[in-house]
Amino acid sequence: MNFKRMLTITKKEFIHLKRDKASLAIAFIMPIMMLILFGFAVTSDVKNVKLVVFDGDKTKESRALIEKFANSNYFQVSDIVNNYDKVEEYIDKGDAKVGLTIPDGFARDVRRKEAPKVQILVDGSDPAIARTAAAYSMIIANNFSLTISGIKSSQPFKLGLIDARARVLYNPMLESAKFNVPGIIGLILQNITVILTAFAMVREKERGTIEQLIMTPVTSLELILGKLIPYVLIGFVDFLFVLALGYLIFDVVVRGSLILLIFFGLVFLISALAMGMLISTIAKTQLQAMQAAFAILLPSILLSGFIFPRESMPKIIYYIGNLFPITYFLEILRGIILKGIGIDLLYKNMLSLFTLTFIIVLITMHKFKKTLD
Amino acid sequence: MEYAISVKNLTKKFGNFTAVDNLSFNIPKGKIFGFLGPNGSGKSTTIRMICGVITPTSGSGKVLGYDLIKEAEKIKQNIGYMSQKFSLYEDLTVEENLDFYGSIYQIHKRDLELRKKELIEMAGLKGKENSLAGTLSGGWKQRLALGCALIHRPKLLVLDEPTAGVDPVSRREFWHLVSRLVKEGITALVTTHYMDEASICDIIGFIYNSKLITIDTPENLYKTHGTENLEDIFIKYVKELSNKDVVSSFKEIKASRNGDEKNEF
Numbered sequence: 001m002n003f004k005r006m007l008t009i010t011k012k013e014f015i016h017l018k019r020d021k022a023s024l025a026i027a028f029i030m031p032i033m034m035l036i037l038f039g040f041a042v043t044s045d046v047k048n049v050k051l052v053v054f055d056g057d058k059t060k061e062s063r064a065l066i067e068k069f070a071n072s073n074y075f076q077v078s079d080i081v082n083n084y085d086k087v088e089e090y091i092d093k094g095d096a097k098v099g100l101t102i103p104d105g106f107a108r109d110v111r112r113k114e115a116p117k118v119q120i121l122v123d124g125s126d127p128a129i130a131r132t133a134a135a136y137s138m139i140i141a142n143n144f145s146l147t148i149s150g151i152k153s154s155q156p157f158k159l160g161l162i163d164a165r166a167r168v169l170y171n172p173m174l175e176s177a178k179f180n181v182p183g184i185i186g187l188i189l190q191n192i193t194v195i196l197t198a199f200a201m202v203r204e205k206e207r208g209t210i211e212q213l214i215m216t217p218v219t220s221l222e223l224i225l226g227k228l229i230p231y232v233l234i235g236f237v238d239f240l241f242v243l244a245l246g247y248l249i250f251d252v253v254v255r256g257s258l259i260l261l262i263f264f265g266l267v268f269l270i271s272a273l274a275m276g277m278l279i280s281t282i283a284k285t286q287l288q289a290m291q292a293a294f295a296i297l298l299p300s301i302l303l304s305g306f307i308f309p310r311e312s313m314p315k316i317i318y319y320i321g322n323l324f325p326i327t328y329f330l331e332i333l334r335g336i337i338l339k340g341i342g343i344d345l346l347y348k349n350m351l352s353l354f355t356l357t358f359i360i361v362l363i364t365m366h367k368f369k370k371t372l373d
Numbered sequence: 374m375e376y377a378i379s380v381k382n383l384t385k386k387f388g389n390f391t392a393v394d395n396l397s398f399n400i401p402k403g404k405i406f407g408f409l410g411p412n413g414s415g416k417s418t419t420i421r422m423i424c425g426v427i428t429p430t431s432g433s434g435k436v437l438g439y440d441l442i443k444e445a446e447k448i449k450q451n452i453g454y455m456s457q458k459f460s461l462y463e464d465l466t467v468e469e470n471l472d473f474y475g476s477i478y479q480i481h482k483r484d485l486e487l488r489k490k491e492l493i494e495m496a497g498l499k500g501k502e503n504s505l506a507g508t509l510s511g512g513w514k515q516r517l518a519l520g521c522a523l524i525h526r527p528k529l530l531v532l533d534e535p536t537a538g539v540d541p542v543s544r545r546e547f548w549h550l551v552s553r554l555v556k557e558g559i560t561a562l563v564t565t566h567y568m569d570e571a572s573i574c575d576i577i578g579f580i581y582n583s584k585l586i587t588i589d590t591p592e593n594l595y596k597t598h599g600t601e602n603l604e605d606i607f608i609k610y611v612k613e614l615s616n617k618d619v620v621s622s623f624k625e626i627k628a629s630r631n632g633d634e635k636n637e638f
């Protein structure tokens with residue numbers, strides 16, 4: 001292992017990067033794009049959802065509740081109707097997504113400090129909206145009962161929102177961007193390093209320059225390490241960069257230990273680099289490398305719990321998700337960033353992440369040795 | 374006599390397939406060794422073993438006095454290799470390519486600057502130092518690749534089809550350069566499919582189906598076969614060894630196409 005030769009490879013790799021617009025874009029534009037795209041567009045937040053109201057109470061209190069809904073950004077009162085059937089009709093037709101029915105006696109219940117009964121009807125055809133709209137309604141109504149009566153009534157509506165409850169706990173305004181940002185950081189770290197490293201070695205193969213390199217005294221270890229250094233740096237810079245952007249744009253603060261977060265970031269980076277290298281040793285062309293990268297990245301996005309909650313996945317899919325390091329890294333990211341928890345609560349995920357990383361690195365090293373002879 | 378390359382019973386198997394079968398030969402220093410043979414006969418595989426890149430399945434050898442198997446690193450440090458692909462980094466400039474290989478071979482900075490100047494002069498690349506290698510034409514690329522292979526003043530130059538896809542003028546210029554280097558004391562191992570290039574060599578080895586069929590000076594080959602045409606000798610070997618009429622000559626091919634028709638021109 002000769003340090004100078006390794007750094008020579010690193011320097012050359014940086015020149016490649018500097019001259020290759022596509023790689024540069026992947027390294028520095030893609031993180032911003034992904035953050036903004038996933039943060040804003042792929043949001044399960046609901047804004048200005050059409051609300052139809054049937055006020056069966058017609059009191060000062062019921063009007064105040066309607067006002068609350070109307071003044072929130074989440075709902076937009078499209079109509080106030082005068083019987084319950086109309087509410088259903090509106091939702092059936094798609095003229096409203098959510099119906100609020102305030103029964104007779106609402107004001108009386110509020111004054112008697114009894115849990116007031118209000119019915120929320122949600123159009124379930126779009127589950128993402130349905131879930132969050134229901135959750136928002138719950139929060140608004142909760143706040144309402146607090147201000148009106150001062151009761152800390154916890155469950156005026158029974159909606160059975162297990163997921164929403166967890167979110168409400170750590171993310172009071174239920175902004176999905178906040179929940180998404182830690183996940184996006186993981187995805188960015190994974191995608192960029194996997195794609196860039198997958199290409200790094202394949203490029204030498206495809207252009208035949210590897211033929212020349214193996215005739216020089218450079219060893220395979222020097223070659224691999226020298227090539228990985230630029231991507232470790234880029235991955236790390238991107239990691240911090242996205243963390244900073246997450247704070248500036250989405251107001252996401254790291255509640256837990258930043259050092260711990262960076263440590264896990266580095267471990268995860270190693271697993272992502274190893275995956276990229278594995279692709280690099282197997283693929284013969286850049287096209288194959290690209291396809292292989294997507295074959296890993298796409299399921300990892302879908303199965304890691306980034307988009308869909310893993311709890312509700314079929315068992316077999318759930319177990320497949322266990323095979324991706326990002327699954328555990330996401331838990332760790334959310335744990336440290338949103339909940340501010342430490343190793344004492346994260347050790348299970350940590351062990352899984354370490355084990356997987358170790359296995360991937362082993363496989364990659366084994367494969368690489370084989371392909372050389 | 375001290376040999377630049379000396380191999381004994383060199384064999385390489387890929388699974389069940391024997392790519393190089395029991396090769397033995399000695400090449401003295403300061404000579405050009407031309408390694409001929411049809412596609413897939415095992416030339417590049419032999420070269421890879423000689424350069425210490427792949428380990429022989431059996432057999433042994435010494436290159437520049439170093440053991441093939443035990444001292445691969447030393448061999449690599451002392452050979453210059455160039456292939457038909459001119460494996461240059463096309464997105465690096467002429468100078469960056471030279472710098473890269475220079476520092477891979479760990480040449481000192483001052484030394485490297487001098488050597489770079491020499492090689493740029495030699496390759497006729499003056500004024501092109503800052504052009505991207507990818508923008509050079511075939512002949513230039515080839516000479517830059519030679520420059521990169523020579524940056525560390527190797528004692529053995531290994532050229533695997535160095536002139537494939539290069540025009541006749543560049544081909545001659547290239548061989549002119551190689552001749553000059555050999556005169557200065559370098560040993561060259563060259564594979565080629567061009568018989569005019571083969572005739573320049575001091576020693577010719579002919580490999581067919583992984584086996585070394587003959588190794589001799591061109592002059593001796595002419596005497597043995599009674600012709601000064603190496604291409605005919607090459608074809609003759611293939612005919613004999615494959616037990617079938619390989620192909621007719623180019624003249625015959627043309628004649629058969631034109632048939633009885635009169636040539637209009």
Ligand SMILES: Nc1ncnc2c1ncn2[C@@H]1O[C@H](COP(=O)(O)OP(=O)(O)OP(=O)(O)O)[C@@H](O)[C@H]1O
Nearest residue numbers: 373387390392410411412413414415416417418419
């Ligand atoms: N790594 C490998 N694994 C399996 N077979 C191989 C490997 N390398 C070479 N071969 C086979 O060994 C044989 C000899 O290949 P080699 O490249 O040495 O031929 P060559 O004489 O250089 O041919 P050419 O004139 O086309 O360059 C070929 O049939 C090739 O397919």
Ligand SMILES: [Mg+2]
Nearest residue numbers: 416417418533
């Ligand atoms: Mg070959």
